[in-house]
Amino acid sequence: MQNLRRRMLTPVLAATVAIAPALGIAAPAAAAPAGVVFAQETVDEPSWDWNPASVSVTSVKFSKTAFTLRSTEKCANRAHITATLSGPLPTENVFASAVGVDIRRNGAIYDAVILTNSGGTTWEGDLPVCGTDPAGTYRTELYGAYVTGTGLDDPDLTFYRTNVVNGAYTVKRPASVTLNATPEPARKGATLTAKGVFSTDGKAAANTKVQIWFKADGSSAWTRKATVTTNAKGAYRATIKATASGTWKAVVPATGSRNEVVAYDAVTVRK
Structure with a gap:
């Protein structure tokens, strides 16, 4: 489950780092907008290794996990996600950090959402659910991640990830x-x-x-x-x-x- 390196860097660093979309380190916590959703596509997962993070995810709450939508409905439906960590993500020598949610359908990565820090150890964001989303069960994997080093060209760049908390939500037709x-x-x-x-x-x-x-x-x-x-x-x-x-x-x-x-x-x- 190393896909966060590929997906989360895109919305924040793509404008300044040309190779950002090809990687996937976490977006800087201060800059990551709430509810950023990526293109609904299957993404290859790189084989780079994660290191155990110094903090962990202790709780995750979805405001809603069952949606009944016509296929013609737009993306007005949302589930609010609240995650609590055991402590703040490290900042010393940290190049980038975030808490994200990978969304899987039929085992493949379908989408992703970046959460933002709403104070202390709490991270929040909205998961848009659209009528165009195929009906079925979607699996979610939420975790925090951070990258130490000075930048993408740092040979000592190191990736850290917290534990992964699994969940699910359903999309059904009326x-x-x-x-x-x-x-x-x-x-x-x-x-x-x-x-x-x-x-x-x-x-x-x-x-x-x-x-x-x-x-x-x-x-x-x-x-x-x-x-x-x-x-x-x-x-x-x-x-x-x-x-x-x-x-x-x-x-x-x-x-x-x-x-x-x-x-x-x-x-x-x-x-």
């Missing part, structure tokens, strides 16, 4: 399902039709399994009665025998890209 069970009321033994439409990310979703459940009045137990698949227009339809008055529900289970959605409809059954 989904919805409807349910209408007819006829209402129904005669006992008659055929009920349960139908509706399932959509995700604002569009009808085909080839999706919809579970149909029933709970009789006075009971607390749900029984699955059918599982059907949506058609090209996101519509589903199930026929079931009416046996008792109660509540029907349509359930589309959660996946890595959307949350579970449920719709209900009560039907009275008469003899």
Whole structure:
């Protein structure tokens, strides 16, 4: 996990050091702007060795770790990150220092954020989350780092890194399902039709399994009665025998890209 050397130098030193983007030492703490986000791309990780830092990360807090966004939404959503270190990052003979968060998707580096020192041993910043971000789980790796020496041409330039604190957040697409069970009321033994439409990310979703459940009045137990698949227009339809008055529900289970959605409809059954 040596990628901080490549990524964090860019926003602060690129203007004055031509080779900065090809490296990755931490940006100077005083100059690093909050919430700096890098291009969403896979970055090769160099093999240079880190040395153990003289301080450690003792706590990390994300204000939010679950986001439900349409793919058309912009980057107005944010998670505020607060990290506490066991002490201040060293300043003597230190060329650059920062606390950063590497973001990984499917194991590869996807993005990064630099935190700023908000006083004492506390570092803070915002993680923008965009609708254009693919749905799924993102792993985070937060750590502090500093570089001793006089500059990039110092042969004794040495990299130090704290412990790494791992975390995660999810990006999912909004989904919805409807349910209408007819006829209402129904005669006992008659055929009920349960139908509706399932959509995700604002569009009808085909080839999706919809579970149909029933709970009789006075009971607390749900029984699955059918599982059907949506058609090209996101519509589903199930026929079931009416046996008792109660509540029907349509359930589309959660996946890595959307949350579970449920719709209900009560039907009275008469003899």
